[in-house]
Structures are given as C-alpha cells and as structure tokens.
Amino acid sequence: MKILRTLALGASMIAICCTAASAAGLTVGFSQIGSESGWRAAETSVTKQEAEKRGITLKFADAQQKQENQIKAIRGFIAQGVNAILVAPVVATGWEQVLGEAKDAKIPVILLDRGIDASKDLYLTSVASDQVKEGSVAGDWLVKTVGDKPCRVVELQGTVGSTPAINRKKGFEEAIAGHKNISIARSQTGDFTRSKGKEVMEGFLKAENGGKNICAMYAHNDDMAVGAIQAIKDAGLKPGKDILVVSIDAVPDIFQAMAAGEANATVELTPNMAGPAFDALDAYLKSGKQPEKFIITQSKLYTPADDPKGEYERRKGLGY
Ligand code: AHR
Numbered sequence: 001m002k003i004l005r006t007l008a009l010g011a012s013m014i015a016i017c018c019t020a021a022s023a024a025g026l027t028v029g030f031s032q033i034g035s036e037s038g039w040r041a042a043e044t045s046v047t048k049q050e051a052e053k054r055g056i057t058l059k060f061a062d063a064q065q066k067q068e069n070q071i072k073a074i075r076g077f078i079a080q081g082v083n084a085i086l087v088a089p090v091v092a093t094g095w096e097q098v099l100g101e102a103k104d105a106k107i108p109v110i111l112l113d114r115g116i117d118a119s120k121d122l123y124l125t126s127v128a129s130d131q132v133k134e135g136s137v138a139g140d141w142l143v144k145t146v147g148d149k150p151c152r153v154v155e156l157q158g159t160v161g162s163t164p165a166i167n168r169k170k171g172f173e174e175a176i177a178g179h180k181n182i183s184i185a186r187s188q189t190g191d192f193t194r195s196k197g198k199e200v201m202e203g204f205l206k207a208e209n210g211g212k213n214i215c216a217m218y219a220h221n222d223d224m225a226v227g228a229i230q231a232i233k234d235a236g237l238k239p240g241k242d243i244l245v246v247s248i249d250a251v252p253d254i255f256q257a258m259a260a261g262e263a264n265a266t267v268e269l270t271p272n273m274a275g276p277a278f279d280a281l282d283a284y285l286k287s288g289k290q291p292e293k294f295i296i297t298q299s300k301l302y303t304p305a306d307d308p309k310g311e312y313e314r315r316k317g318l319g320y
Contacts (some may be wrong), residue, residue, distance in 0.1 A: 023282045024055030029077030030086040033114075034065045036159075036192045037223040038251040038320055042271035043113065045319035047086070050274040054282075065159070067091055071098045078105045084124075084281050086274065088112045091161035099123065110281060112273040115163040120293055125280050127273045127295045131164045134267045134299045135171020138246045141265045141301060142216055143179050145244065151215035154204040155187035156197050156228060158220035165189070168220045168248060185214070190224040197224025201231035211237045216244035222254035222266055229262050240264055250302055252315040258308035268300045271319065 028051065035041050044060075051058035059082060061073035067090050077085050078101055085107055089095060092115060099122035102109050111126035142151070155172070158165035169187070176182045186204050190197040197219060205211040211232060217239075219225035225247035232239040239245050240262040247254060250268035257263035280291035302311065 026083040027057040028084045029059045029082040031061050031070045031073040033063055033088045033090045037221055039249040042320040046271045047274035050278055054278055074098050078102055085109045086112050089114050089116050092117045092163050110277045125291045125295055127277045129269050129297045129299050131167030132171035134248050135168035136175040137267045137299050137301050139172040139175025151182045152185040152213055153216045153218055154214055155184050156190040156200055156219040156224040158192045160189050165220055192221050194223040194227040197227030198231045201228035205235045211235050214243050219247040222247045222249040222251045226253050229257055252312045252320050255308040255312035258304050265303045270297050
C-alpha cells in the first residue's frame with residue numbers, strides 16, 4: 001500500500017512538474033494593434049502579466065493602428081523562430097500571405113479579440129467575444145428602455161473594416177429591427193478613440209437640432225462614448241438623461257460616468273484574452289490536439305443597478 005501511494009505521489013509530481021514546465025520557456029510574439037482605447041491598454045497589460053505568470057518570454061510589437069506594421073512584426077517573429085504568435089488583427093482582410101508564411105514555418109498563430117476573413121487553417125484558434133451578440137445586447141437594452149417612444153439613435157462605429165465595427169453594427173441593427181419607433185439617424189466611424197468620438201458627436205449634435213432630435217447614442221466602445229458624453233455636455237444637454245448612452249467594453253471610466261448619471265449601459269468585453277490563448281497553446285503543444293477554433297468570451301450587460309462605483313474601483317485594480 002505504502003509503495004503504491006509513493007508511486008502515485010511520484011506520478012502526480014511528474015504531472016505537476018511537466019504541466020508547469022510546458023508553457024514556461026516558450027517565446028511568443030504578440031502583434032498588438034496599438035493603444036487606441038482604455039480596453040486595448042488593459043489587454044496589453046493583462047497579456048504581459050499572463051505571460052510573466054507562466055514563464056513565457058513575450059516579444060511585444062505595437063502596430064500603431066497599421067496593418068502593414070503588423071505584417072512586418074509577424075515576419076520578424078517568424079525570422080526569430082518564436083514558438084507561437086498572438087495577433088490582434090486591426091482589420092479583417094489581407095492576412096492570407098503573412099499567415100501562410102507562419103504556417104509554412106510551423107508557428108501556431110492565435111487571434112486575439114478580432115477576427116479575420118481568411119481560411120480557418122491559417123490560425124490555431126481565435127479568442128474573442130461574440131461581437132454580433134455584443135451589438136444585440138446593447139440594442140435589446142435600448143428596445144426595452146425606450147418601449148414605444150420614438151427614438152432617433154446616433155451611432156459611433158469602430159475602426160472601418162475591423163470585425164468589431166462590422167459585427168457590433170450588425171447585432172444592434174438586428175435587435176432594433178421590427179421596432180419601427182427606433183431608427184439609426186446617423187452613423188459614422190470614431191475609430192475607437194475618445195477624441196474622434198467627441199469630434200464626430202459634435203457633428204451629430206449640430207446636424208440634429210443641437211442634439212434635441214437625438215434620443216440615444218450607441219458607441220461601439222466606451223472610449224468613444226466618454227468622448228461623446230463630453231460633447232453632449234458642451235452642447236448644454238445632459239448625457240444619460242436627454243440623450244441615452246449605451247456602449248461596449250465596461251472600462252472603469254464608463255462606470256465613473258454611470259455613477260455620475262451620464263451613461264446608461266455597457267456590455268463587458270474581458271481584457272483577458274491571453275489567459276485562454278496561452279491555455280489553448282499549452283494544451284496543443286502538450287497533446288498535439290487542435291483546440292476549439294473559436295473560444296468565445298462572455299458579453300454581460302452592466303447598468304447603474306450594478307454598483308458602478310464599486311465596478312470602477314474593482315476594475316481600476318485589474319490593469320486598466
Ligand atoms: O477589438 C476590441 C475593440 O478594440 C474594443 O472594444 C475597443 O475598445 C478596442 O479598441
């Protein structure tokens with residue numbers, strides 16, 4: 001019995017040793033889009049933390065919003081012979097050539113938070129939210145909130161050609177379809193940034209009778225919403241009351257706005273895409289088994305009923 005127990009303990013120690021050792025020692029390249037939003041900055045810092053925790057050497061490249069820089073960075077990672085590559089693709093198209101090169105070099109690629117229009121064979125897995133669902137959660141909230149009242153919506157879209165911009169628009173439109181009292185009066189890109197969100201909202205306000213014709217503002221991310229909130233205040237209106245504000249990400253600043261009564265709803269996007277990505281890579285390298293092609297993160301709705309002050313404090317400590 002004693003011998004059996006000793007053998008079992010030995011076996012489990014070997015398992016613990018090798019589980020921990022499999023990610024440790026890897027070198028992973030990460031081609032990040034840039035730092036356009038609070039959410040993006042959080043994703044970068046969480047990815048660095050997750051790599052450090054697992055003993056992974058992370059080679060980080062900031063593409064400053066340019067696909068050409070991402071392609072250059074990926075080629076650099078291939079030349080350095082990294083063990084795997086993480087990419088947050090700025091736009092959906094134009095990836096076949098460079099990801100084909102990574103495939104030829106037998107380097108697994110994992111997509112983070114945005115998708116691509118290319119063969120699924122070019123990447124190991126994609127860790128992202130269901131972006132159509134994010135748009136529909138925001139749209140459903142608006143439908144429920146306005147009821148039968150007429151509602152002209154202005155929409156701030158994300159980066160042109162990016163999957164979150166395409167899908168969050170689609171999901172929102174699907175949710176309001178069939179509700180004839182709700183319509184999208186104006187829609188323009190704010191490029192996922194706070195400054196562009198403010199600038200575009202100023203134009204919407206001018207074009208819509210100083211904002212008096214606008215019932216709600218839907219932004220594809222919180223940063224654009226925060227910029228738009230400022231524009232609404234500058235125009236002498238009350239965001240959250242005169243104009244309803246609904247957006248996506250759940251970053252600390254939107255909870256601060258919510259606590260002040262200036263934002264009404266946000267849909268959470270976790271910045272921890274790297275944790276599930278490294279887990280999938282680990283399992284793949286150990287067993288050779290293909291992970292699920294899509295690892296989908298949650299899309300939870302938050303409103304002022306969800307302790308915005310507490311959420312602000314809690315999220316501040318999470319790398320935002
Ligand atoms: O791809 C995810 C989106 O990119 C986030 O919602 C937005 O804040 C970021 O810039």
